[in-house]
Amino acid sequence: MNLLVCVSRVPDTATKIFVGPDGKTIDSKGVKYILNPYDEFALEEAIRLKEKNGGEVTALTVSADDATDILRNALAMGADSAIFIKAPAEPDSYQVAHNIANSVKDKNFDLIFFGRQSVDFDSFQIPSMVAELLNIPSVSVVSKLEVNGSKVIAERDIEGGKETVELSTPCAISAQKGLNEPRYPKLPDIMKAKKKPIEEVAFFQVDAAVEVISIALPVNKRVGKILGDSDSDINEIVRSLHEDAKVI
Amino acid sequence: MKKILVYLEPQNNSFKRVSNELITAANNLAQSSSAEIVGLCIGGNSSIYPSAGQFGLKKLVSVEFSGAYSSTAYAEIVSQVAKAESADVLLFASNATGMEIAPRISAKLDAGYVADCVGLEIVDGNIVATKPVYAGKALIKTKINKSTKVFSLRPNVFTAVKNDVGSPEVTNFSANISDNDKKASVTNVSTNAGKLDVSEADIIVSGGRGFKEAGNFAMVENLAAALGGAVGASRAVVDAGWRPHAEQVGQTGKTVSPNLYVAAAISGAVQHLAGMSSSKVILAINKDKDAPIFKVADYGIVGDVFEIMPKLTEKIKAVKG
Structure with missing residues (x-):
């Protein structure tokens, strides 16, 4: 199986947030950046599928900052290679979705995994946007997944219950907590990850759809x-x- | 802004409450312009349409749909209606359905999309949307630089205001849907029967690790029952297996905005605050007076939950008569 996992680099959830000098972004000084926690569920699921069915797992990120650190985390967990799309400036979700879709449209991925949300902007939007741009079905907030050949059965959380959704590959899945228990990479895995390839891909130029006017801390x-x-x-x-x- | 399309969700024999909140939000946006508002309902019984008129909806597009919910098909239908109506603003609820189809629709319409908004206002002719970011530790104000603008609104933040305009004028729209559009279809729905879900409750009583063991959650259940609310739980409690994940409030659980949120024996880690800090009124009960939960609380009781919960439950029962 040809599997893609889209990951993002986000501030550690415990990080204190301060408004940056431009009033539109946070001050990144002293902020610890990590692999988005939900992406670990996505990675784990893809790696398990590969272990069961064979194939390859590619991790991909779009970021204005150097994101090789989190790509190395993904490689240490078990991804085989990574794609890093370096944005010239902090991209909005529209730019990220278009960049992902543009870079993978000819790569025939069977399944594309995402975390249900990135814990920076908490928008839950990239998975469905990318799926639509690639004209493939998707299921969001998946807590249980079965893949048999091209048949996919996904269980997702809804208000007051669960929905079972049937679809076929190629498709996109956004991972919810509970989908699996992500593994911790061991030292040899971390060493091995250093030798795995990270391909840099040029940013696909599209204008942002959403402009941040200001950012502020909530008033109590x-x-x-x-x-x-x-x-x-x-x-x-x-x-x-x-x-x-x-x-x- | 010319026309606002409001995505309405039928549930049992009414629209979801959040649908009425969206109608009110649309009316507020339209006030300062001459924008028209049209509701869109896929499936559901037409007998519920008049109820949308009580919140000021004058026009409603009804689309018949046979078969189970399919995110791909629903997204295609909404896009077709949006194009036919020349709608340039689309409003969805930031719930399981809205969060899944709104981004897909925004891609179909090449629109800009802002998710999980807690504020919408018109500033210099632009719609400025406010949304929480970084687990609610900050708020951003945004504007969309695309001609079509899509927003999803956090439930129970925008108040639905009664504004009876009679039954809305209903137009039937037949969408052009192929089997190819039904690529992801729901085959089964299981509900937690008889239990009020935290994401739809007006009052939530959540318990944390301080209850020491699963059995002691009876105190949380009793207070929730006295208040007519739902039971919620912190991550620690769910991870320990005391409560199901469906009850978890917080960053890895559900985001809620009830009228009253009671946090009992929950210290208030940032991940928990992310899921409940937009609650209208917060009551915290904790033995540690320095617990971070008290910083976001309207009301607080410092002391032992095991002593406080039964007393509080009795006193609330007395007040509610």
């Missing part, structure tokens, strides 16, 4: 009435919820 408008646990304190909280906030 919370009431902030924090009391103790005495009976009268609890009474006061219940009264506030009932009479002030009117939520009960």
Whole structure:
């Protein structure tokens, strides 16, 4: 099987965020960047499919910063090669989707995996956009996957339950937590990954569709009435919820 | 902005509440321009159409669809309707369906798309959309530089406002759908029967690791029952196997915005805050007065959850009579 996993380089979720000097992006100073956590589920699923059916796993990223670090992580997990599309400036989702689609359209991938969202802009949009640009079906937020030849059965989380979706390859899948338990690369895997190829591909020029006007930290408008646990304190909280906030 | 297409989702014998929120949001956008608003409903019973008029929807396009939900087919239908109606703004709910089809539709229409918006306003003639980024640690304001603009709106953030305009005028649209468009079709739906899902609840009571063991979650269930709400859980609790993943609130679980969110014995890790910080009112209960959850809480009780939960449940029952 010919498998592609699209990954992204994101700030560690525990990182403190500060607004950068341009007021439109975050200050990247002191920010630790990691492989997007959901992409680990996507990688693991692709690698397991390869281990079962044979084939190759390619990892791909589009980034304005040097993303070879996270591509090496993907290679250490078990991807065979990587593609790095270096953007001239921070790309928006539209540019990322067009770049992925453009670079893989002739490569006949059977399955294209993504994490359900990148934990930077949390938009859940690249998988379906890329699938549409490639004119292939897709399933988002997949927590269980069966692949038998060209037949794919995916289970995905919806409000209050699960949906089972049937489709066939080629297709795109966005991975949800629970799909599998991603492996930790061992030292020999990390060493091996250093020798695996990373191909640099030129950025496909399209204009961004979405412009960031400004970024700001949320303003805390919370009431902030924090009391103790005495009976009268609890009474006061219940009264506030009932009479002030009117939520009960 | 000429025409706003609002994607409506039928559910049982009504539209989802978020559909009404989208109609109100569309009306707010249209106020400062002469934009028309048209709703779109695929499948569903026509008897529910008049209910959309109570929130100000005057026109509705109805598309018959036989067979199960298919993201590829639905995306094709919406695109065909958007083109036929010359809609230049499309609104979706940021839920399981909207998050899956809106990006696909935006690609079909070569539109710009902003997902999971918590604010939409008109500034100098442009629609400025606000969305949380970096797990809600920051908010960005965006504008779309494409003639067609697609937005998905976070449920329960935009308030649905009653504005009765009578039954909407209904037009039937027959979409041109081939089998090739049904490439991904749903073959089965399983629901957590009888249980209110956190993503659709007005009130959520979530418990964390501080409950020490699965059995003690009865306290969370009791408070949720007293409030008529759903039970939620932190990641630690789900990872420990005490509660199902469907109840997990946070970055690796669900994003919720209920009217009241009760966080009991949850310290408030950034990943948890990502899933609930847009809740309207937050009550935190924790023994550690310095727990980060108190920084985002409207109300807080510092103390032992094992003592507080039963007392709180009784007092709430008394108030609710």
